[in-house]
Amino acid sequence: MNELAELYQQVLLDHYRSPRHFGRPAGAEREAEGFNPLCGDRVKVYVDVEEGVIRALGFEGSGCAISTASASLMAEALQGRRIEEFERLFAAFRATVTGGAPDREVDLGKLAALAGVAEFPMRVKCATLAWHALEAALHSPAGGTTVSTE
């Protein structure tokens, strides 16, 4: 059961039970939805970007503990950060949850609580759902898009 304890750490459970930055922040002109057709999980990400800086970031949706906590921790980590920082953090986060070698220069902070996902390959898509949605929102012109994991 150690793998389970690694996966469902207190930080993760806390962000699942009480997600931070839940809802659409005022001024968020971009949005994108992440959808996993295999399980039906949906996460909608709202972002306000000015001059390459994420001014505000929020999310909504219904999902499992991993996708919800990942979205919440992501939103917390990226408030006020530059888009390039998002790119580097996403790369490091993805490497971590897929069991690869993350860039040592990047500090995952509380997101490290999701490292246990690497032992559960079936759940990687849950962990990265909101990230793919944010990536789509940042790269699409104002308006909505949906990204699918399949």
Added chain:
Amino acid sequence: MERATAQRTAPTGFDVAELRTEFPILARRLGPHPLVYLDSAATAQKPRAVIEAVSRFYSEGNASVARGVHRLSGEATAAYEGARAAVARFLGAANPAQVAFVRGTTEAINLLAATLAERVEAGDEILVTRLDHHSNFVPWQRLASQRGARFVIAECDEEGELPLAEVEGKLSGRTRIVALPHVSNALGTVLPVSEIAARAHAAGALVVVDGAQGAPHLPLAVEALDVDAYAFSGHKTYGPTGIGALWLSPRLARELPPYQTGGGMIRTVGDETTDFAEAPQRFEAGTPAAAEAVGLAAAVEWMARVGIEAIAAHETALAEHAVARLESLDGVRVVGRPARRAGVLSFVVEGAHPHDVGTVLDAAGVAVRAGHHCAQPLMRRLGLPATVRASFAAFNTVEEVETLARAVERARDLFRGGRG
């Protein structure tokens, strides 16, 4: 094999411990845990009789069916037609010519939607149910929209039953096709197929039954059901993937046009027109899946040897036991209370998302399905994004139900205090 899961616990009929030894995969361990496979509604595990029949066909009898004069081709043809006869016996169908081999339930329904298309006109109605799997829902929804017909859904009630009055209320003089499942793959409800068929026929509609969960879980007498078509998938009845069967009433077998065209389904091909073969060859274009058909025959013969009544009673008893055991856990709710249940049940755990429950169960070696079960219209009606589904087969035991219940309890405790 683990002693704890190998007790002689079949409440009826056969010796489960003995039967388990016929399934090589049940010897697998997942980390420290023996595999507890409760996902047979998705696909069943295979007994050695099936694995060996497929392997023997390739080792000793492989050739193209109905294509050559050489001896092996003759043997392969006989094996393939023998498999059709075995499937007909399994279905309780007197005439094997009314049984077409298909890839599975999905292909069977698509075949019907395509070949019945011309009978559906603008303003006609196609009636499906809230309990249908996407594969008996989407093809009809698409057909209705292509033909300008109305797509009507018969609603289930809170218990997961389909009330006859609801079906009667939704039937009209314009209903051309009624499509329904024999057993709900999400909730385990056994539907009153022949009662519904009688009403649909009285209204002048054809009745198409998705038997994907009926064939593995219920003794069948397809002719007595008085329906027009009955489809099932071999991989859910202990057989190989890529093979299934579609039983057609004598009238549909005679009247339906070809689905796909090509080799094997013709009589003579002229430069201008082609004369098509009779059923069932008319529906089997291309080189048939002979090894899979032989494997399917081995599977249904294996079921008959064990005793289909006994398998059904065993599975229902396990499911009812699991319902009672899970409902005894605070914070766990079984979804649907059908009066007649086959070996399938769905449940939710307060504060825990079904995927997370699935992961906790997986860590204990318990394989279940967590998700929408290809029944999104039903999930919407239930107001649930997903459920956890446990499904039972001949090889499952009461001890495995206990393992399931303990793992569910652990999941509940892990997430306790979570969002409701």
